[in-house]
Amino acid sequence: MGKITNSSSSSIDSSNHPSISSATSSLPQPKRDLSTDLRLGLSISTSQPDDSSSNSREQPSDWPSLKPLLRCTIAEKGNNRQHPTLFVKVYMEGIPIGRKLDLFAHNNYDSLVRTLSQMFRTTILCPDIDEVLSGNDHVLTYEDKEGDWMMVGDVPWEMFLTTVKRLKITRANQC
Amino acid sequence: MAYSFPEEVLEHVFSFIHSDKDRNAVSLVCKSWYEIERWCRRRIFVGNCYAVSPRIVIRRFPEVRSVSLKGKPHFADFNLVPEGWGGYVYPWISAMAEAYPWLEELRLKRMVVTDEALELISRSFKNFSALVLSSCEGFTTDGLAAIAANCRNLKELDLRECDVDDRSGNWLSHFPESCTSLVSLSFSCLEGEVSFSALERLVSRCTNLRALRLNHSVPLDKLPNLLRRAPQLVDLGMGAYTAELRPELYSRLGNAFAGCKGLKSLSGFWDVVPSYLPATYSVCAGITFLNLSYATIQSPDLIKLIRQCRNLQRLWVLDYIEDSGLNALAASCKDLEELRVFPSDPFGQEANVSLTEQGLVSVSEGCPKLQSVLYFCRQMTNAALFTIARNRPNMTRFRLCIIEPRTPDYLTLQPLDAGFGAIVEHCKDLRRLSLSGLLTDLVFEYIGTHAQKLEMLSVAFAGESDLGLHHVLSGCKSLRKLEIRDCPFGDKALFVNASKLETMRSLWMSSCSVSFGACKLLGQKMPRLNVEVIDERAPPDLRPESEPIERLYVYRTIAGPRLDMPGFVWTMGDEKSATEFS
Secondary structure, eight states, X not given: OTHHHHHHTTTSOGGGOHHHHTOOOOSOOOSXXXXXXXXXXXXXXXXXXXXXXXXHHHSOXXXXXXXXXXXXXXXXXXXXXXXXXXXXXXXXXXXXXXXXEEGGGOSSHHHHHHHHHXXXXXXXXOTXXXXXXXXXXXXXXXXXXXXXXXXXXXXXXXXXXXXXXXXXXXXXXXX | OOOSSOHHHHHHHHTTOOOHHHHHHHHTSOHHHHHHHHHHOOEEEESSXXXXXXXXXXXXXXXXXXXXXXXXXXXXXXXXXXXXXXXXXXXXXXXXXXXXXXXXXEEEESOBOOHHHHHHHHHHOTTOOEEXXXXXXXXXXXXXXXXXXXXXXXXXXXXXXXXXXXXXXXXGGGSOTTOOOOXXXXXXXXXXXXXXXXXXXXXXXXXXXXXXXXXXXXXXXXXXXXXXXXXXOSEEEOSBOOOOOOHHHHHHHHHHHHXXXXXXXXXXXXXXXXXXXXXXXXXXXXOOEEEETTOOOOHHHHHHHHHHOTTOOEEEEEGXXXXXXXXXXXXXXXXXXXXXXXXXXXXXXXXXXXXXXXHHHHHHHHOTTOOEEEEEESOOOHHHHHHHHHHOTTOOEEEEEESSTTOOOTTTOOOSHHHHHHHHHHOTTOOEEEOOSSOOHHHHHXXXXXXXXXXXXXXXXXXXXXXXXXXXXXXXXXXXXXXXXXXXXXXXXXXXXXXXXXXXXXXXXXXXXXXXXXXXXXXXXXXXXXXXXXXXXXXGGGSOTTSBOSEEEEEEOSSOSOSOOOTTEEETTOHHHHHHHO
């Protein structure tokens, strides 16, 4: 049980219990020392406080034994340990597999459109600014909380965030 | 030989026998009792959907009205079973659509349910009245819309902790205006919004509604209207319990709650604002179940609420309650039977709240009826476990989760073997046990020796050798489900106790030391077991036979190997699998 010294040192000084490391074990060690994962994950995350994705990557998804709904709710609240996120699904017309995007990672429509243009490798136009919409261009639409499909960009960004449910990139000549 | 009673009389007598165990015993008396019993059995419970096939069930029990099915193993709740493993309900629905046109109730747990399955249910059973889905996935709100629209006599629609894809389309509005039969409507796990006007109208016209569990999208200011339309409610799951502080909302809430004189169960409490809690006080004296698992409020506010609930029997709460709150609970709630304390910060390295073993000891002292415990904490001592065991020999379910794996007794630095040993020794009716902390093979010796009524055991990061597993498998007479992760248990204990596995529902072992060779042998020798190797790396036959597999799931079955396995699951000992490897 040589792993014990590692696992306990996160909360108790390893010099306090030398006896445990001498316990015999002739069997192969369990493959994953989750406690080390936990510790490493947390120390990595504290050195990069702004990178919310590293927090979620390092936390094991199967320990401690919590059901997903509770785990998510707790993680969201979790003492501001993680940045809040707002992931929405994004589909492009003609492509059955969608993507997911964190809207909170953007501050305005420009940033959103630029990211989506890169993600889907297309030009997304703003209907106000850009002229004549040809067949190969796309526009960005969203489904709001009432189930209606609207053009992105009409309401202030903050208001958009409170009402958007999912995004769709459609061909310009459809609008 | 002439029988004293005609069949009709026996059938009438059997109609008073409800428990499955008793009905199974009845059917073993003689052939004619078997025949009579099988024609009049109305409810069946299938604990493992792969233990038997729909065809076999239907052949034996032709007149069933209520079916319960469970799919994935319990550890699937914690992401230990890869996506796509199985547990599909559609084959069952399609078989029952033909065989059981009078089916009324369907209860599914940990199964993959599709919109097609829900649509088929809604069209196939004219008297369908109850659908309960617990921890299910694979369907969308479109499927719910079909149930709402087509099931004329629907009494119960309960979604518990399901993963549902929320499409807009307003499933709730699909309940026709003529639907007045609902008794229970529970959708707290849905993420999306529902139409309030449809909900209000539905609640208004369903005058028998007893249980209503909303999701967090229903804002607090809509709650008074709903409650006023359903003063007969017994079970309420609130939506978001937060709003800016407005006196008129507070008084509307207070009046609405006061009107619900029969409320026994309260849950929801998302985003709860403490100032609104006193609005519930008028009903608290009658509350027997309080679910505060989502209420991120501090101990003082929790204590004030709990002190109002003098008749509380079950409490689920976050560890914000702290030891001080548990002391108050022990002092106020003498009828408490079940306590669940969940961690508010499970990934933090250090305790964020002052919740220790003392809190649990307090409750075990103050609450004489306490029999079911689920407790997440960060420290424990053998002494505390001794005290709990001696205080509460009536304990039947004891699940302790010390968050850091392999944590020893923090005072003596010893393993917690003796403490758990005391639990199994004193609590002679213990049916369910989850272990945690630093544990050697000794704890399993205690369990094998004393836990004679134990039916389900969950083990993680414990033990030292195969002896541990052997103690449990050779000792626990009543064992039905054993789930193990990250323990140094391997082949020997499985071989020696192979026949024990036929007396159990299932065995799960992940990240242990079970070799592929042993699994093959077990599968070959035990035809009445499905020995499933679940391994997301390359096929196990491409590696040395002595190498440990990722996951093992063994269950008894009379249906033979299943045919719906994904690419990362192999059934051992099956001729078809054997030829795939060659």
